[in-house]
Amino acid sequence: MDITIKLFAYFRDGRFKEVASRFFDEGATPQEVITSLGIKMDDVGVIMVNHRHADPAYCLQQDDVLAVFPKIGGG
Amino acid sequence: MTQAKKLPDFFARNIGSITAAQQLKLQEAIVTVIGCGGLGSFVIEELARLGIGSLRICDPDRFSISNINRQLYAQAETLGQYKAAVAAKRVRLLHGQTTVLPVMNRFQEEKKQLLANTEVVVDCLDNVSSRRELAGLCNQYQIPLVHGAVQQWYGQVGVQLAGGTLIQDLYGSHKEEETTAPSVLSCTVALIASMQVAETCKLLLGMESPLHNSWINIDLQRVTFDIIDRKG
Numbered sequence: 001m002d003i004t005i006k007l008f009a010y011f012r013d014g015r016f017k018e019v020a021s022r023f024f025d026e027g028a029t030p031q032e033v034i035t036s037l038g039i040k041m042d043d044v045g046v047i048m049v050n051h052r053h054a055d056p057a058y059c060l061q062q063d064d065v066l067a068v069f070p071k072i073g074g075g
Numbered sequence: 076m077t078q079a080k081k082l083p084d085f086f087a088r089n090i091g092s093i094t095a096a097q098q099l100k101l102q103e104a105i106v107t108v109i110g111c112g113g114l115g116s117f118v119i120e121e122l123a124r125l126g127i128g129s130l131r132i133c134d135p136d137r138f139s140i141s142n143i144n145r146q147l148y149a150q151a152e153t154l155g156q157y158k159a160a161v162a163a164k165r166v167r168l169l170h171g172q173t174t175v176l177p178v179m180n181r182f183q184e185e186k187k188q189l190l191a192n193t194e195v196v197v198d199c200l201d202n203v204s205s206r207r208e209l210a211g212l213c214n215q216y217q218i219p220l221v222h223g224a225v226q227q228w229y230g231q232v233g234v235q236l237a238g239g240t241l242i243q244d245l246y247g248s249h250k251e252e253e254t255t256a257p258s259v260l261s262c263t264v265a266l267i268a269s270m271q272v273a274e275t276c277k278l279l280l281g282m283e284s285p286l287h288n289s290w291i292n293i294d295l296q297r298v299t300f301d302i303i304d305r306k307g
Contacts (some may be wrong), residue, residue, distance in 0.1 A: 008292050008301065009229035017297060045245055051306040053244060069292060071246060072224040072231050074257040075114045075201035 001026055001062040003033060008069045011039055030066055031056035045071035085170040086126040097280050098126060102172065104279045105129040107189050109182050109209055110199030111158040112136070113259060114223050116147035117268030118197050118275075123166045123173045125276060130166060131189050133178040134158040145261040183208060190216045195275050198222045199268070201256075203246045210235055210242035219278050222290070223271040226257040230267035233290025234274050241288055263295055 002021040015037060024033060030047045034056070046069040047054050060066065082090075086098050093101075106127050108115050111134035119132055137157050142149035148161045163177035178185050182205075190196065196213050198220055200206050206222070213220040217237040222245070224231050235241035270291070277284050285302050292301045 009231075009294055010227055012294065012297065017299070046247075048303075048305075051304050053305070069245075070226075070229075071203065072226045072229055073201065073203045073206070073246075074224060074226045074259050075110050075112055075199050 001028070001060070003028070003060055004063070004065040005033065005037075006065065006067040007037075008067065009072060011037075011043075011068060011070050024060065028060050029057050030054055030060065030068070033060070033066055034068055039068065043070050045069050083126075083170070083172055085172060089126060093276075093280065101126050101276070101279060102128040104195075105131070105193045106195050106197065106275060106279070107131040107133070107193040108197045108199055109133050109189070110201060111148070111162045112142065112199065112201060113145045113261075113264040114225065114268045114271065115158070115197075115199035116149075116162060117265050118199055118223075118271050119162050119166060120147055121269060121272040122197075122275065123169050123175075125272065127173055127279075129174045129176075131176045131178065131193060132159050132162055133180070133182045133185065133189055134162075135179060135181050141256075145259050145264045182212075186212060190218060193218060195278050196220045197271055197275055198242075199271070206242055207246060214238055221271045221274045221278070223267045225259050225263045225267050228260060228263055228295040230263050230293045230295075231290050232267055232270040232274065232286060232293075234278065234284060234286045234288065236288050239288045241290065245290065260295075263293075266293065266295070 003024055005019045048067040049064050082095055089098055104127050108118055111132055137155055138149045138153050153161045157179045159177035159179050163175045166173050166175045182189055196218050198206055198209055210220055219237055220235040222233045233241050289303050289305050
């Protein structure tokens with residue numbers, strides 16, 4: 001299935017801002033997509049699928065848009 | 076004439092952006108700033124110049140040399156001094172129209188004097204666990220919280236209205252505290268702090284904002300400003 005991936009802030013460094021379509025097996029989860037990009041789950045703050053907050057174990061569907069935000073905590 | 080008497084010339088150039096009546100409202104407002112470091116110092120400076128009547132500012136830390144790259148009140152002569160005390164001194168030097176209460180202690184120990192009757196709390200903290208504690212307290216006291224956070228070239232600003240879950244949503248999966256202090260640039264800090272002040276001003280004046288119970292993610296390297304469209 002094809003998933004659109006949007007990365008934010010320092011997750012873009014050395015990767016991309018947005019990938020319009022990347023293929024994953026049926027039943028893939030946000031966690032699997034995120035780790036496949038070399039991103040540590042401990043660094044992830046927010047996961048959204050189609051503009052809704054989603055669990056790392058959510059079952060992604062064809063054409064879903066996955067947005068991944070890092071934790072930004074500095075002041 | 077009465078109104079002209081009450082409006083000090085210091086704030087004459089605010090009028091036009093806001094009305095005289097709104098300026099007076101700001102002069103009667105109480106705002107609490109938690110954290111007087113990078114974000115906090117710029118927030119305090121701008122809130123005072125905006126003409127906020129009363130500031131309560133809190134930070135238990137003292138200035139160290141590594142603060143100088145991004146903290147407005149960190150300079151050679153303030154090293155070793157309490158951040159909140161230095162910030163209060165600065166505010167008092169500006170125009171005498173803002174009363175300021177510095178608290179050199181953890182906000183968790185001074186909840187009542189910092190939060191009772193305050194209209195807006197500004198989150199200028201530097202760690203996730205404290206942010207979550209502060210957000211919980213704001214909901215307990217039914218106060219809106221203006222959140223800001225920075226790292227490297229990146230930052231975020233959002234507004235948790237009373238009873239909202241923004242901070243939980245942003246850091247919900249957080250498990251352990253980061254052990255190394257992140258790199259932060261002064262340009263990122265100043266921008267995010269300015270946006271926090273704009274949101275604070277709008278809350279005090281009852282103005283709407285797309286950041287209410289949502290947030291904006293800013294990338295200064297690629298120059299992107301993404302307001303997060305949340306559907307639930």
